[in-house]
Amino acid sequence: MRKPALLSASRPALTGRGWGLVASGVAALLGAQVLGRRDLLLLGVFLVLLPLVCALALRLLKPKFSVQRTFMPSTAETGTPVSVGLAVRPVQPFGGTARMTEELPARFGTSPEFRFPAARADSSHASRYEYRLRSSRRGLYRIGPVSAGFLDPFGLAVARHTIGGTDELIVKPVPAELPAAVLHGLRGSDGSVSTRVQGVPSQDDVTTREYRHGDPMRRVHWSATARHGELMVRQEETVATPRATLVLDQRESSYEQGFLSPFWNENADDAAPASSETFEWAVSAVMSVGADLLERGFAVRLLDALARPGLLRSPSAADQGADIFTGAAAVSDLGEGLAALGLEQAAAASSAPATPRSRPWRPATGPTPAGAHPLPERSASPGPAAHRPFGDALVEALLDGRHRGPLVVITGALSEEDARTLAPAADAVPSALALVITERPAAAAAQLALLRAAGWTAEAVAPSQPVAAAWSGAAEQAAALSQPGHRP
Secondary structure, three states: OEOOOOOEEOOOEEOHHHHHHHHHHHHHHHHHHHHOOHHHHHHHHHHHHHHHHHHHHHHHOOOOEEEEEEEEOOOEEOOOOEEEEEEEEEOOOOOOEEEEEEOOOHHHOOOOEEEEOOOOEOOOOOEEEEEEEOOOOOEEEEEOOEEEEEEOOOOOEEEEEEEOOOEEEEEEOOOOOOOOOOOOOOOOOOOOOOEEEEOOOOOOOOOEEEOOOOOOHHHEOHHHHHHHOOOEEEOOEEEEOOEEEEEEOOEHHHHOOOOOHHHOOOOOOOOOOOOOHHHHHHHHHHHHHHHHHHHOOOEEEEEOOOOOEOOOOOOOOOOOOOOEEOOOOHHHHHHHHHHOOOOEOHHHHHHOOOOOOOOOOOOOOOOOOOOOOOOOOOOOOOOOOOOOOOOHHHHHHHOOHHHOOOEEEEEOOOOHHHHHHHHHHHHHOOOEEEEEEOOOHHHHHHHHHHHHHOOOEEEEEOOOOOHHHHHHHHHHHHHHHOOOOOOO
């Protein structure tokens, strides 16, 4: 997009050539005084005034430029180069030259420099340049503005200006290739866990409706017509996209451990989100699992530990309030949202309420699945439990009939209290998996036992372990739990 033509400017200054002319002019004036030569006097005045006139001209006739910056591709991935195209076009005629520098975050190293005008310009008199960037860390980085030193046609004075604005470069985490999942609820290579739902927006559990003009007569429901005294037709049923839920714990207190964590942000710039070694693993896992589920045909719902939309605090998310990802662009949208997602301060997490709901919480109705633990009674009125991480708000979100798909929770150091709170959530979904990221897996044994006893597939992983290996280990554990006669 086009940026403002001129943002800031400094006072013009003389170049070395300009100061040389001034010194020559002063010498000529002294010679004229000593020798009494009028021609030397005129020459001296000319040599002194010419650089000053050029500096004044640069101050009064400020050059105006438009700057257009494009990224190819539009969003980058960590470790992958992105090509940046820069088009600098004079808004008003400009006959001088300039040395321009593209301002970059410190993470990208030395800023590129180029001269204006370029050796070749297009029909619109725009000088075009190109350079490449690469970042090993996700984030939302501001590229620009352009700092330019403009010279007059004689090269006697220079004025430094900041032209154009900034553009945001999104660097997304790269999804890892995951092995085939064997978790219950992930059947089929395309995730074909079809759900029969009524093909109307209300999703009411009805099978007939009143006749509308254009409905074929073969859909008339005659017994309902006789009962209601008007024509009634059968509603069409559609196959809904199966939905899976990902929960990413974003609390800073959960990710404080890790050998490299104290040094993680030592060399980070302001554009990089607050993070740690373990939280980076968690973000990578969410990106990998989410992309895998989307490729299998699932719609993915992303939440945090308080059942809020998972990207609610991400400045790089296209829609911070969205929690459902589906469609062709879902993987890209998920990656963009995760690019600048950082850890949440403890004070902010404790004071933030859960996402408002349109109806109070009610326990699930109908028979309890075989082998499942009955859900505990929960208060419908808001209170501390409703705002607790992994608490009632999360279970309420999982009990929504549209989201009764697999559940994957990715968290850092999980306390026993959090494990007890999270355990009943497994009864609201066909399968539940928890990945606990910790440098000391033995310290999480009690928490894992609580989750496994409640029907979870729970695995402790170190941040040095590849995401694919952790997912494979969890899948093997799920397969073992599904064997006949197995007891947790």
